[in-house]
Amino acid sequence: MDEVFRALADPSRRRLLDSLNARNGQTLRELCAGLDMARQSVSKHLAVLEAADLLTTVWRGREKLHYLDAAPINAIAERWIKRYDRHRAGALADLKEALEGKPMGSDAFVYTTYINTTPERLWEALTEPAFTRRYWGVELESDWTPGAAVTWKWKGITMADPEQVVLEAEPGRRLALTWHAITPEFAAATGMDDDLRERLTHESRTKVTFDIQPAGAVVKLTVVHDGFDPDSPLRDMVGEGWPELLSSLKTLLETGETLPESR
Numbered sequence: 001m002d003e004v005f006r007a008l009a010d011p012s013r014r015r016l017l018d019s020l021n022a023r024n025g026q027t028l029r030e031l032c033a034g035l036d037m038a039r040q041s042v043s044k045h046l047a048v049l050e051a052a053d054l055l056t057t058v059w060r061g062r063e064k065l066h067y068l069d070a071a072p073i074n075a076i077a078e079r080w081i082k083r084y085d086r087h088r089a090g091a092l093a094d095l096k097e098a099l100e101g102k103p104m105g106s107d108a109f110v111y112t113t114y115i116n117t118t119p120e121r122l123w124e125a126l127t128e129p130a131f132t133r134r135y136w137g138v139e140l141e142s143d144w145t146p147g148a149a150v151t152w153k154w155k156g157i158t159m160a161d162p163e164q165v166v167l168e169a170e171p172g173r174r175l176a177l178t179w180h181a182i183t184p185e186f187a188a189a190t191g192m193d194d195d196l197r198e199r200l201t202h203e204s205r206t207k208v209t210f211d212i213q214p215a216g217a218v219v220k221l222t223v224v225h226d227g228f229d230p231d232s233p234l235r236d237m238v239g240e241g242w243p244e245l246l247s248s249l250k251t252l253l254e255t256g257e258t259l260p261e262s263r
Helices: 002-008 011-022 028-032 039-051 071-080 086-100 119-127 129-135 184-189 194-201 233-255
Strands: 055-060 063-068 109-115 138-141 151-154 157-159 166-170 174-178 207-215 218-226
Touching (some): 002 039, 011 028, 011 063, 028 063, 039 055, 119 129, 119 207, 119 218, 119 233, 129 138, 166 207, 218 233
Antiparallel strands (some): 151 157, 207 218
16 A cells, blocks of 8 residues: 555646546656656656556557556555544545546446466456356356357346457457446346336447456456447446456456345
């Protein structure tokens, strides 16, 4: 946590976080725009923020995109909020809300975790139905080549759709796919009301990208789920589901067991 406090102490770094909160997923060039700082200085500030896990980076082709990660702010609030007086606690809560609040320019969900495994084993965990069934409860069936269909099987329900496809597939490095269709059977099984199902059915198709990077003796996994319509209820739904799912994935790979169901 010391690194987080040191990173947040600098006003220039707070401005960079504000910029990412306004529009997530920016390049270095975009972050430099409007800041009275040399490109090298901005790069140094971004390195400090990344070392504190306040942001994560993902390569898209030749572009390096920067995403805000509010998890360290959560940790600060959870550890210290009971020890401060109301005024100071309110200040921390305001900071947490500012960093976690819905960005004006991007509703992308971004989550980074470090797993004691190998890129090859993590790829297997993301693509093998026997693996995904254990921590996700879902079987994903595909030949995992760009353009290939992805069939989702969950609790006896099969979800197949022409737009459920693999977008990118680099074994051990990157996997991108479109999100599953909201079928009547899926809606009924989850207790979804008709109004919500109708709204989700007509929303734009979203996509999920799994970025896999070796990080010393462990593997860094960054998940970006984006493409949401403004005020999308799906964004709130996946925002609650992904952290638990990825924690269960990490636990399975590191211990051989999954987390117990929370609900």
